[in-house]
Amino acid sequence: MTNHSALPTPSALIDEKKMSCNIDRMQRRIAELGPRFRPHVKTSKCLEVVQRQLAAGAQGITVSTLKEAENFFAAGIDDILYAVCLAPNKIEQAASLIDRGCRLTVVVDSAAAAGMISARKTPLGKTFRTMIEVDTDGHRSGIRPQSEELLEIGKILAGGIAELAGVMTHAGSSYDVDTLEALQEIAEQERRLCVLAAERLRGAGYDCPEVSIGSTPTALSARSLEGVTEVRAGVYVFFDLVMKNVGVCGIDDIALSVATTVIGHQPEKGWAIVDAGWMAMSRDRGTQKQKKDYGYGAVCDISGAVIPGFMLASANQEHGILAAENGIAAQDIARIFPIGTQLRILPNHACATGAQFPEYRTINNDGSTAVWERFHGW
Amino acid sequence: MTNHSALPTPSALIDEKKMSCNIDRMQRRIAELGPRFRPHVKTSKCLEVVQRQLAAGAQGITVSTLKEAENFFAAGIDDILYAVCLAPNKIEQAASLIDRGCRLTVVVDSAAAAGMISARKTPLGKTFRTMIEVDTDGHRSGIRPQSEELLEIGKILAGGIAELAGVMTHAGSSYDVDTLEALQEIAEQERRLCVLAAERLRGAGYDCPEVSIGSTPTALSARSLEGVTEVRAGVYVFFDLVMKNVGVCGIDDIALSVATTVIGHQPEKGWAIVDAGWMAMSRDRGTQKQKKDYGYGAVCDISGAVIPGFMLASANQEHGILAAENGIAAQDIARIFPIGTQLRILPNHACATGAQFPEYRTINNDGSTAVWERFHGW
Numbered sequence: 001m002t003n004h005s006a007l008p009t010p011s012a013l014i015d016e017k018k019m020s021c022n023i024d025r026m027q028r029r030i031a032e033l034g035p036r037f038r039p040h041v042k043t044s045k046c047l048e049v050v051q052r053q054l055a056a057g058a059q060g061i062t063v064s065t066l067k068e069a070e071n072f073f074a075a076g077i078d079d080i081l082y083a084v085c086l087a088p089n090k091i092e093q094a095a096s097l098i099d100r101g102c103r104l105t106v107v108v109d110s111a112a113a114a115g116m117i118s119a120r121k122t123p124l125g126k127t128f129r130t131m132i133e134v135d136t137d138g139h140r141s142g143i144r145p146q147s148e149e150l151l152e153i154g155k156i157l158a159g160g161i162a163e164l165a166g167v168m169t170h171a172g173s174s175y176d177v178d179t180l181e182a183l184q185e186i187a188e189q190e191r192r193l194c195v196l197a198a199e200r201l202r203g204a205g206y207d208c209p210e211v212s213i214g215s216t217p218t219a220l221s222a223r224s225l226e227g228v229t230e231v232r233a234g235v236y237v238f239f240d241l242v243m244k245n246v247g248v249c250g251i252d253d254i255a256l257s258v259a260t261t262v263i264g265h266q267p268e269k270g271w272a273i274v275d276a277g278w279m280a281m282s283r284d285r286g287t288q289k290q291k292k293d294y295g296y297g298a299v300c301d302i303s304g305a306v307i308p309g310f311m312l313a314s315a316n317q318e319h320g321i322l323a324a325e326n327g328i329a330a331q332d333i334a335r336i337f338p339i340g341t342q343l344r345i346l347p348n349h350a351c352a353t354g355a356q357f358p359e360y361r362t363i364n365n366d367g368s369t370a371v372w373e374r375f376h377g378w
Numbered sequence: 379m380t381n382h383s384a385l386p387t388p389s390a391l392i393d394e395k396k397m398s399c400n401i402d403r404m405q406r407r408i409a410e411l412g413p414r415f416r417p418h419v420k421t422s423k424c425l426e427v428v429q430r431q432l433a434a435g436a437q438g439i440t441v442s443t444l445k446e447a448e449n450f451f452a453a454g455i456d457d458i459l460y461a462v463c464l465a466p467n468k469i470e471q472a473a474s475l476i477d478r479g480c481r482l483t484v485v486v487d488s489a490a491a492a493g494m495i496s497a498r499k500t501p502l503g504k505t506f507r508t509m510i511e512v513d514t515d516g517h518r519s520g521i522r523p524q525s526e527e528l529l530e531i532g533k534i535l536a537g538g539i540a541e542l543a544g545v546m547t548h549a550g551s552s553y554d555v556d557t558l559e560a561l562q563e564i565a566e567q568e569r570r571l572c573v574l575a576a577e578r579l580r581g582a583g584y585d586c587p588e589v590s591i592g593s594t595p596t597a598l599s600a601r602s603l604e605g606v607t608e609v610r611a612g613v614y615v616f617f618d619l620v621m622k623n624v625g626v627c628g629i630d631d632i633a634l635s636v637a638t639t640v641i642g643h644q645p646e647k648g649w650a651i652v653d654a655g656w657m658a659m660s661r662d663r664g665t666q667k668q669k670k671d672y673g674y675g676a677v678c679d680i681s682g683a684v685i686p687g688f689m690l691a692s693a694n695q696e697h698g699i700l701a702a703e704n705g706i707a708a709q710d711i712a713r714i715f716p717i718g719t720q721l722r723i724l725p726n727h728a729c730a731t732g733a734q735f736p737e738y739r740t741i742n743n744d745g746s747t748a749v750w751e752r753f754h755g756w
Contacts, residue, residue: 009467010756042695064657064696084696087639087653088718089387109642112717140697141642141651172694261465264487264519273519275465279442280756283661283730316550317420317729318442318462319518339490340466351695352661355734358755376754377736378388378658 007302007342010280011259012357014372015304016364018255019237020052026219026236027056033225038062038081038212040234043351046360046374047075049237060103062232066093067378073102081105081212083168083232085113085133085141095122098129105165109133109142114153118160130162131212132201136193137173137186145197154206166210166229167201169194174217178247178291183221190218195227220248238350241298245290251298251306256354257344259302259361260320262337270329271313272322272337276345278315282352296320297345304344304363312345320345385680385720387639388658390735392750393682394742396633397615398430404597404614405434411603416440416459416590418612421729424738424752425453427615438481440610444471445756451480459483459590461546461610463491463511463519473500476507483543487511487520492531496538508540509590510579514571515551515564523575532584544588544607545579547572552595556625556669561599568596573605598626616728619676623668629676629684634732635722637680637739638698640715648707649691650700650715654723656693660730674698675723682722682741690723698723 030037039053042064050061050072060079063069069080070093078101086094086106097104099122106128108114117128132153135142143149157164171190177183194213201208213225214232216239225231235242238256239249260276278296287294296312299322310330313323322337324330337343347353354360360372408415417431420442428439428450438457441447447458448471456479464472464484475482477500484506486492495506510531513520521527535542549568555561572591579586591603592610594617603609613620616634617627638654656674665672674690677700691701700715702708715721725731732738738750 006467008756009465084653085641085651087387087641089384089639089720110717113642116717135644140694140699141644261467263463263465264491266513266519273463275462278662278730279733283663283727284656285661285663316518321518339488339494342467349661352656355657356754376734378386 007259009259009261009342010276012354012360013257013259013344014238014360014362015255015257016362018253019049022236022239022253022255023053023056026233027058030219030231031057033222035225035228036230038230038232039237040064040083040232041068041072043234043237044354044374045376046372047072048372050077053237062234065378066090066097067375069097069102069104071375073097073100079103081131081168081232083107083170085109086117088116091116094128098122098126099124103129105129105131107131107133107168108153111149111152111156114156118157118162121161128162129165130157131165131168131210132157132197134167134169134194134197136169136190137171139173142169145193145200150197150200151204154201154204158206164201164206164208166208166212167194167197168212170232171213171215171218174215175242175246178245180221180247183217183247184223187218187222188224191222191225191228198227216243217246217248235350238354240350241294241346241348242286242290245287245292251346254346256350257300257304257346258297258353260343260345262339262341262343264339265334267331267334268329270323270331270333272333274312274320274322274343275318276312276320277318279317280356281312281315281320281345281347282349282356284347284349284352286348294348297347300344300346302342302344385637387637387720388654389637390732390738391635391637391722392616392738392740393633393635394740396631397427400614400617400631400633401431401434404611405436408597408609409435411600413603413606414608416608416610417615418442418461418610419446419450421612421615422732422752423754424750425450426750428455431615440612443756444468444475445753447475447480447482449753451475451478457481459509459546459610461485461548463487464495466494469494472506476500476504477502481507483507483509485509485511485546486531489527489530489534492534496535496540499539506540507543508535509543509546509588510535510575512545512547512572512575514547514568515549517551520547523571523578528575528578529582532579532582536584542584542586544586544590545572545575546590548610549591549593549596552593553620553624556623558599558625561595561625562601565596565600566602569600569603569606576605594621595624595626613728616732618728619672619724619726620664620668623665623670629724632724634728635678635682635724636675636731638721638723640717640719640721642717643712645709645712646707648701648709648711650711652690652698652700652721653696654690654698655696657695658734659690659693659698659723659725660727660734662725662727662730664726672726675725678722678724680720680722
């Protein structure tokens with residue numbers, strides 16, 4: 001019965017020094033390659049984090065929901081790319097943001113949605129600044145850069161009331177590889193095909209000033225960003241075990257962890273039960289198909305040092321089951337991790353784990369801490 | 379471009395009539411078998427839902443976090459079982475709840491934790507009402523009903539300051555089966571072994587008034603609850619696809635769904651892209667290992683009627699990929715589900731999906747709706 005720390009558990013901890021290094025690394029890298037950098041704030045949904053990204057040189061933000069746009073606009077951030085194709089039932093809220101002075105950019109990937117946007121102005125008579133989403137790796141949304149429909153959408157936007165701001169893409173398939181060669185190949189494909197889409201639109205006589213690309217793995221792997229005006233990335237701010245497996249960070253770069261306390265044991269099975277279950281870690285099992293499966297997370301001592309050989313093997317809502325990675329029951333588990341022991345668990349996916357918490361607690365090298373609120377919902 | 383509904387998406391919808399039927403079914407069943415019923419509120423974390431469970435006859439509530447205890451106690455519910463073994467860093471908050479008048483019951487499953495609790499009173503001199511968690515199916519926490527340690531813990535609690543309130547168990551392995559015979563067998567094992575633990579404690583001379591058992595599948599399958607004083611269950615209030623696969627509800631009994639809007643297509647792949655990704659559905663893939671895998675959810679029209687043959691096959695943070703269950707690309711997907719179409723997605727796991735939302739929207743047969751807040755965090 002040791003370590004009766006007053007730290008409430010489970011808690012989402014941010015190691016501020018690691019986060020700062022991650023922010024500086026990305027910002028420096030993109031600055032060297034030329035484009036502007038527009039962080040995706042869906043990872044943190046936290047003003048204090050985003051302020052640090054902007055202070056490091058980021059220009060504008062990327063959001064995944066209009067709630068993110070509303071909250072960050074209310075905090076004074078007015079250059080916002082809403083990087084999910086606009087649904088008809090969100091157009092009024094988008095218009096309202098624009099009318100209140102937000103430089104909001106919306107995204108479409110179909111003639112139907114382009115028609116919806118180009119046929120109208122906002123209540124105050126402003127136009128929708130619009131990007132066309134391009135599919136550069138087949139993993140999700142977007143239209144093919146070589147397609148006729150790309151030019152059709154360009155024509156609808158250019159011929160209507162909307163402002164065609166450019167093209168954007170997200171090479172999400174970069175999460176599925178784990179060698180530098182493969183990452184560089186996807187990064188180059190992302191760049192090349194998005195630039196191709198812009199050039200086809202320009203060739204057809206449409207303005208297409210912006211070429212916006214990005215994902216954390218491709219942003220950190222691209223050798224050239226020629227023709228690209230803007231890069232987006234989100235999870236790099238914290239990193240996580242999926243990114244470690246992809247190969248773009250080390251396990252010691254991961255700035256987000258979940259503090260937890262040992263509450264029981266099953267010695268015959270070699271289990272320590274902790275108070276971080278899937279409600280704390282999220283149900284994300286992103287490392288399951290990767291080269292190293294961390295279960296629900298990697299185990300560290302409360303100072304953040306990795307404890308090799310153990311993982312959060314399983315999880316119920318408020319119970320995590322900590323066990324040996326090799327599946328052999330550590331029958332002295334209660335001696336290794338007595339009840340009350342506090343630990344940190346590194347998450348598979350920082351975007352999913354952070355979302356389980358109403359706030360982050362920061363941990364600094366000088367021992368100081370702070371509580372930073374985050375929001376969720378739509 | 380049809381169905382420009384004003385319903386914001388994604389939203390967590392509660393079909394109130396279905397929820398009422400689920401509440402009544404469980405309450406009636408347990409009343410017939412004899413014990414009291416103490417619903418687990420970790421599923422909804424919503425006062426309006428819990429008030430309906432209590433109005434139907436439930437006696438007290440079960441919680442998975444002290445935040446749930448605090449919030450429901452603040453709303454006037456004072457009989458609360460905190461069904462996760464108490465961590466040392468939570469003892470002060472538990473004591474504070476007791477001192478403020480909450481009839482809080484805490485749980486231990488080790489001599490170490492029993493010693494911690496039995497050695498102290500609350501600041502106002504009250505004792506900790508304590509249950510011993512018993513492991514009746516090997517799936518997680520608890521001590522074996524046949525073990526010497528059970529009596530040791532009984533002795534520590536009876537010999538110290540704490541009040542031994544009884545024994546409790548949760549047969550979580552009932553989620554892993556899907557026949558009535560197997561469910562009845564696990565239910566009987568849960569009952570028999572928890573009663574055995576109580577009888578061994580009583581035989582050793584310790585008071586053990588309560589025998590508390592339960593999970594949704596066993597509560598709905600048990601043929602006898604002899605010796606049991608109290609049953610607990612949570613997910614039955616909404617049900618979900620995992621419970622449908624287990625066999626304790628029909629798909630039409632599921633009261634929770636996520637409203638979503640179609641935002642794009644990849645016709646060659648037969649994909650409709652919707653605005654409910656894993657941030658809305660959660661990352662829970664509970665049906666993955668069951669007899670029918672629903673991906674990230676089953677697809678219904680906006681009135682709640684199941685659309686056979688389609689599922690939410692994949693999910694990114696704010697993008698869901700809706701596709702045919704049989705894997706054959708429906709190339710007319712944009713005609714079947716035009717942009718703007720609103721749908722409901724039934725979740726794998728209601729506890730996980732609900733937790734992604736700050737509020738529920740209720741849908742009633744008479745067309746009326748309401749917004750019910752829910753909370754998250756610790």
